[in-house]
Amino acid sequence: MVLNTDKADSWSWALSNNGCFNCKSLSGFIDSKLLNNTAVLAGTMRNNLVPKKVEVFIWRVRKGRIPVLAELDKRGIDLHSVRCPLCDNDIEGINHSLLNCERVWEIWLRVFDWWGVTRPTVVGLNDILEGNVGSFGKDPGKDIWQAALWTSVYLIWKNRNEKVFKNKCWSAPVALSEIQVKGFEWIAKRCKRKVIDWHSWFQNPYSLTV
Numbered sequence: 001m002v003l004n005t006d007k008a009d010s011w012s013w014a015l016s017n018n019g020c021f022n023c024k025s026l027s028g029f030i031d032s033k034l035l036n037n038t039a040v041l042a043g044t045m046r047n048n049l050v051p052k053k054v055e056v057f058i059w060r061v062r063k064g065r066i067p068v069l070a071e072l073d074k075r076g077i078d079l080h081s082v083r084c085p086l087c088d089n090d091i092e093g094i095n096h097s098l099l100n101c102e103r104v105w106e107i108w109l110r111v112f113d114w115w116g117v118t119r120p121t122v123v124g125l126n127d128i129l130e131g132n133v134g135s136f137g138k139d140p141g142k143d144i145w146q147a148a149l150w151t152s153v154y155l156i157w158k159n160r161n162e163k164v165f166k167n168k169c170w171s172a173p174v175a176l177s178e179i180q181v182k183g184f185e186w187i188a189k190r191c192k193r194k195v196i197d198w199h200s201w202f203q204n205p206y207s208l209t210v
């Protein structure tokens with residue numbers, strides 16, 4: 001500590017260079033304490049083919065802010081169990097809940113099949129969020145594929161909640177139909193570059209990306 005005899009005593013905010021309080025430095029500090037570093041470093045990804053609520057949800061997924069049981073447990077909430085409420089085979093973390101759970105994977109396989117992705121190489125959830133699944137790497141319409149993936153992630157979480165809180169029946173075919181219908185409603189309306197008709201969307205969505 002360096003004492004300065006020229007100045008009167010005063011409060012100083014340690015998290016900013018000029019000693020003045022600002023919310024950004026405080027929220028950054030809280031994030032760095034609550035979340036793991038890789039999650040904090042995850043920048044914002046945008047895809048304007050889906051509603052804002054979906055973009056916000058994806059941002060929360062990347063920040064590790066989805067209330068799966070393992071995350072609630074970390075934050076000190078007393079739970080009966082942290083095992084996956086769908087399969088009971090593993091701890092319900094974010095990756096398990098949205099991707100690796102066998103019940104969820106049933107939905108993903110149907111989504112990939114619908115898009116003609118026969119041998120999906122999905123290493124982690126980030127591949128899904130970035131649209132790096134299948135051979136869509138250089139296609140100009142990759143944003144449509146990414147939007148379909150984001151729609152799937154969003155509706156998988158919605159289905160998980162309806163199963164957990166309302167005991168709704170878990171059905172991969174029904175979930176796929178929901179993804180197709182909602183995806184069309186959201187993406188076709190927002191896509192200015194290309195006319196997306198229901199027949200192509202339903203039968204051969206890959207044709208819309210090239």
Ligand SMILES: [Zn+2]
Pocket residue numbers: 084085086087088089090096100101102103
């Ligand atoms: Zn599971």
